[in-house]
Amino acid sequence: MAPSELNCTHQNQHSSGYDGPRSRVTVVGSGNWGSVAAKLIATNTLKLPSFHDEVRMWVFEETLPSGEKLTDVINQTNENVKYLPGIKLGRNVVADPDLENAVKDANMLVFVTPHQFMEGICKRLEGKIQEGAQALSLIKGMEVKMEGPCMISSLISDLLGINCCVLMGANIANEIAVEKFSEATVGFRENRDIAEKWVQLFSTPYFMVSAVEDVEGVELCGTLKNIVAIAAGFVDGLEMGNNTKAAIMRIGLREMKAFSKLLFPSVKDTTFFESCGVADLITTCLGGRNRKVAEAFAKNGGKRSFDDLEAEMLRGQKLQGVSTAKEVYEVLGHRGWLELFPLFSTVHEISTGRLPPSAIVEYSEQKTIFSW
Amino acid sequence: MAPSELNCTHQNQHSSGYDGPRSRVTVVGSGNWGSVAAKLIATNTLKLPSFHDEVRMWVFEETLPSGEKLTDVINQTNENVKYLPGIKLGRNVVADPDLENAVKDANMLVFVTPHQFMEGICKRLEGKIQEGAQALSLIKGMEVKMEGPCMISSLISDLLGINCCVLMGANIANEIAVEKFSEATVGFRENRDIAEKWVQLFSTPYFMVSAVEDVEGVELCGTLKNIVAIAAGFVDGLEMGNNTKAAIMRIGLREMKAFSKLLFPSVKDTTFFESCGVADLITTCLGGRNRKVAEAFAKNGGKRSFDDLEAEMLRGQKLQGVSTAKEVYEVLGHRGWLELFPLFSTVHEISTGRLPPSAIVEYSEQKTIFSW
Ligand SMILES: O=C(CO)COP(=O)(O)O
Numbered sequence: 001m002a003p004s005e006l007n008c009t010h011q012n013q014h015s016s017g018y019d020g021p022r023s024r025v026t027v028v029g030s031g032n033w034g035s036v037a038a039k040l041i042a043t044n045t046l047k048l049p050s051f052h053d054e055v056r057m058w059v060f061e062e063t064l065p066s067g068e069k070l071t072d073v074i075n076q077t078n079e080n081v082k083y084l085p086g087i088k089l090g091r092n093v094v095a096d097p098d099l100e101n102a103v104k105d106a107n108m109l110v111f112v113t114p115h116q117f118m119e120g121i122c123k124r125l126e127g128k129i130q131e132g133a134q135a136l137s138l139i140k141g142m143e144v145k146m147e148g149p150c151m152i153s154s155l156i157s158d159l160l161g162i163n164c165c166v167l168m169g170a171n172i173a174n175e176i177a178v179e180k181f182s183e184a185t186v187g188f189r190e191n192r193d194i195a196e197k198w199v200q201l202f203s204t205p206y207f208m209v210s211a212v213e214d215v216e217g218v219e220l221c222g223t224l225k226n227i228v229a230i231a232a233g234f235v236d237g238l239e240m241g242n243n244t245k246a247a248i249m250r251i252g253l254r255e256m257k258a259f260s261k262l263l264f265p266s267v268k269d270t271t272f273f274e275s276c277g278v279a280d281l282i283t284t285c286l287g288g289r290n291r292k293v294a295e296a297f298a299k300n301g302g303k304r305s306f307d308d309l310e311a312e313m314l315r316g317q318k319l320q321g322v323s324t325a326k327e328v329y330e331v332l333g334h335r336g337w338l339e340l341f342p343l344f345s346t347v348h349e350i351s352t353g354r355l356p357p358s359a360i361v362e363y364s365e366q367k368t369i370f371s372w
Numbered sequence: 373m374a375p376s377e378l379n380c381t382h383q384n385q386h387s388s389g390y391d392g393p394r395s396r397v398t399v400v401g402s403g404n405w406g407s408v409a410a411k412l413i414a415t416n417t418l419k420l421p422s423f424h425d426e427v428r429m430w431v432f433e434e435t436l437p438s439g440e441k442l443t444d445v446i447n448q449t450n451e452n453v454k455y456l457p458g459i460k461l462g463r464n465v466v467a468d469p470d471l472e473n474a475v476k477d478a479n480m481l482v483f484v485t486p487h488q489f490m491e492g493i494c495k496r497l498e499g500k501i502q503e504g505a506q507a508l509s510l511i512k513g514m515e516v517k518m519e520g521p522c523m524i525s526s527l528i529s530d531l532l533g534i535n536c537c538v539l540m541g542a543n544i545a546n547e548i549a550v551e552k553f554s555e556a557t558v559g560f561r562e563n564r565d566i567a568e569k570w571v572q573l574f575s576t577p578y579f580m581v582s583a584v585e586d587v588e589g590v591e592l593c594g595t596l597k598n599i600v601a602i603a604a605g606f607v608d609g610l611e612m613g614n615n616t617k618a619a620i621m622r623i624g625l626r627e628m629k630a631f632s633k634l635l636f637p638s639v640k641d642t643t644f645f646e647s648c649g650v651a652d653l654i655t656t657c658l659g660g661r662n663r664k665v666a667e668a669f670a671k672n673g674g675k676r677s678f679d680d681l682e683a684e685m686l687r688g689q690k691l692q693g694v695s696t697a698k699e700v701y702e703v704l705g706h707r708g709w710l711e712l713f714p715l716f717s718t719v720h721e722i723s724t725g726r727l728p729p730s731a732i733v734e735y736s737e738q739k740t741i742f743s744w
Contacts, residue, residue, distance in 0.1 A: 242547070
C-alpha cells in the first residue's frame with residue numbers, strides 16, 4: 001500500500017463545527033526526536049479542528065535486516081521500529097519515503113534531520129513547497145563559522161523563501177516518548193500568531209511549550225550549551241563537587257548569553273531563563289554525551305584524545321561540544337574576544353591538549369570584563 | 373589563656389607602607405559555614421594592609437565530651453573540632469566566647485548564625501557596637517511572614533542601626549573548606565565602596581566574589597531556592613529523569629524571580645544569573661539536604677511525614693525548604709497569588725499531604741499568567 005492511499009480514519013470526525021481552512025503538517029525527518037515530534041503533533045491534530053488529522057512524516061528510506069522497508073513497517077505497525085521502538089506514533093501518522101510527495105500538500109513543515117543534511121534537503125525542496133508555508137526547525141546542531149553562526153533557521157528561510165521558527169528545550173526524546181513531564185521554547189521572528197500555532201501543535205499536558213520573540217537567542221542556546229557540558233564533564237572527571245559544577249555551569253550560561261548578544265544585539269536576556277536556556281543547560285550537564293566523554297577525558301588526565309574516547313564510547317557518533325568549542329574559539333580569536341570568554345576558550349584549549357583539565361577552574365587572575 | 377590576651381603573631385608585619393585606618397573584622401557565629409568564612413577572611417586580612425590581621429570569631433560556648441571548652445580547643449589547635457574538623461582556620465583567627473567583647477573593637481561584623489538566633493543576638497548587641505560599623509549577613513534562612521518576608525539584613529539594619537550587605541551563593545561549606553573552586557555574590561544597597569570591601573575580604577583564587585546592587589534579590593534567592601530543592605527531590609524520588617528535573621528547576625527559578633519582584637519591584641533580573649541565583653539553585657538541587665529528604669518523602673509515596681524523615685536523616689537539623697514553602701504559601705494565599713505560583717504552592721500541598729508527590733509535574737491546566 002503506497003502511503004498516499006492510506007486512509008486517515010479520523011478525518012472529518014471533528015465535531016466542533018470549525019469550517020475555516022485547515023493546516024496540514026509534515027515532519028521532515030524520522031529519527032529519534034523526529035518520531036517523538038510526530039507523535040506529539042499527531043495527538044494534537046486529532047483534537048484541534050484547525051488542523052487536518054493526518055501528519056505526514058518523511059522517512060529516509062532504509063531496508064531493515066528483515067528485508068522490509070522502514071516506511072512500510074512504520075505504516076503497518078505504527079511504530080518507528082528502528083529509531084523509536086516500542087512507542088505508538090498515532091494512527092494518523094503516515095510515513096512517506098518520497099520527500100516531494102511528503103511536503104507537497106503541507107503548509108506547516110517541521111524540520112528535524114541531522115544538520116549536515118539540511119542544505120541538501122532544502123535544495124531538493126526549492127520550488128516544491130506551498131506558497132506561504134511555514135517552517136519550524138528542531139535542529140540543534142548548527143555551525144558557528146568565522147563570520148558568525150550559520151543558523152539552520154536562516155538556511156531554511158533563505159533557501160526556501162519562507163518564514164522559519166525554531167523549537168528548542170530540555171528535550172531528551174526518549175523521556176518525552178514515555179510522556180514524562182517536559183518543556184520547550186518556540187523562538188519566532190515578529191509573527192506571534194504563527195508561533196502560537198506551533199505552540200498549540202506541540203503542547204500536551206506533559207509537554208509545555210511557550211513562545212519567545214527571539215529566534216537567534218533560542219537557536220544559539222541549543223548549540224552553545226554543548227560547550228558548557230564539556231566543561232561540566234571536566235569538573236565531574238576531576239571530582240570537584242557540586243559547588244564547582246554549579247559555578248562552571250553559571251559562568252557558562254553567562255558566556256552563552258554574552259556571546260549571543262555580541263553576535264545578535266536583538267537577543268533577549270529573558271530567553272536564557274526559558275527551557276531552551278537554563279533548563280536545556282541543566283539536563284545536558286547532568287546527563288548528555290558531551291558531559292560523559294569530557295568526564296572520561298579528565299579522568300584520563302587529558303592523555304587520551306577526544307577522538308579516541310568518542311570512538312570507544314559513542315560508537316561512531318560525533319560530539320557537538322568539542323567542535324562547537326573549536327568554532328567558537330576561532331570566532332573569538334578573529335574578533336579579539338578571547339579574554340572576554342575564559343570558559344569557552346579554556347574548554348577548547350583543554351580539549352586540544354594545550355592546557356590540563358584542571359585549568360577549567362583556574363580563573364584566579366581573570367576578572368569578568370563585560371557586565372550583564 | 374583568655375582570648376583577649378592572645379597575641380596575633382602576624383600583627384605589624386605588613387611591608388606595604390600602608391598607614392591609613394585599618395578595619396577590624398569579627399565573625400559572629402562559628403558553625404560549619406561560619407568557620408569556613410573565618411578561614412577565608414583570615415587569609416585575606418594577612419595579605420591586605422587595610423585590615424588588621426586578627427579575625428575575632430564569636431563562639432557560642434560549648435563543653436566538649438572531653439570536658440574542654442570549645443573556644444579553648446579552637447584557640448589551641450586552630451581548628452573548630454566540632455563543626456569543621458580537620459581544617460586549620462589560620463593562626464590569626466581568635467575564638468571568643470564573649471559576644472560583647474568579640475564585637476567591641478570591630479568595624480566589620482559578619483553574621484553567620486542559625487537565623488532563629490539573630491533577633492536575640494541583635495538585641496544583646498544594641499548600643500554595644502562601634503559607630504559606623506558595617507554588617508554582612510551570610511544567613512540564608514530568613515523568615516517569610518504574612519506581611520511579607522522578614523529579611524535578616526533588615527532585621528540587623530533596623531535593630532543595630534547599621535548598614536547591612538549580604539553574601540550568598542553556591543556555597544556548600546565543606547567543599548570551600550578544602551579549597552574547591554566556588555563563587556559567591558555580595559548584595560548591597562547603594563554603597564558600592566563598602567560592597568567592594570566585602571568582596572576583597574572574601575575573594576581568593578578558589579572563591580570568586582562579585583557584588584550586585586540588589587540586597588533583597590540576593591537574599592531572597594538564598595531562601596526561596598530551598599523550596600525548589602524540595603520539588604527537585606520529589607522528581608528524583610519519582611525517578612522522572614533529567615528533563616523533568618531540569619524543567620522543575622527552571623519553573624522554580626521563574627517563580628523565585630516573579631515572587632521576589634512582586635515583593636520588591638527593585639529586584640533585578642540579572643541577580644538570578646549570579647552565583648546566588650542559578651548556581652546556588654543548581655548545587656542545592658544536586659546535593660543539598662532539602663533535596664535528599666524530599667527524595668525520601670516521594671519514594672515513600674508521602675506516607676512518612678517530613679518531620680519523621682528529617683529526624684531520621686538529619687539528626688536534629690531542621691530543613692529550611694518545608695517551612696519556607698509554608699510561609700510563602702501563607703503570603704500567596706493572603707495576597708491572592710496562589711495561581712501565579714503553581715510550583716511553590718504545590719510543594720506546600722504535597723509536603724502537608726494534601727496532594728501526592730506526583731502532583732509536582734501536573735501543570736496541565738495551568739498556564740503561566742505573569743510574563744518575564
Ligand atoms: O544552601 C545550601 C548550599 O548553598 C545548602 O542547602 P541544603 O540546606 O539543602 O543542604
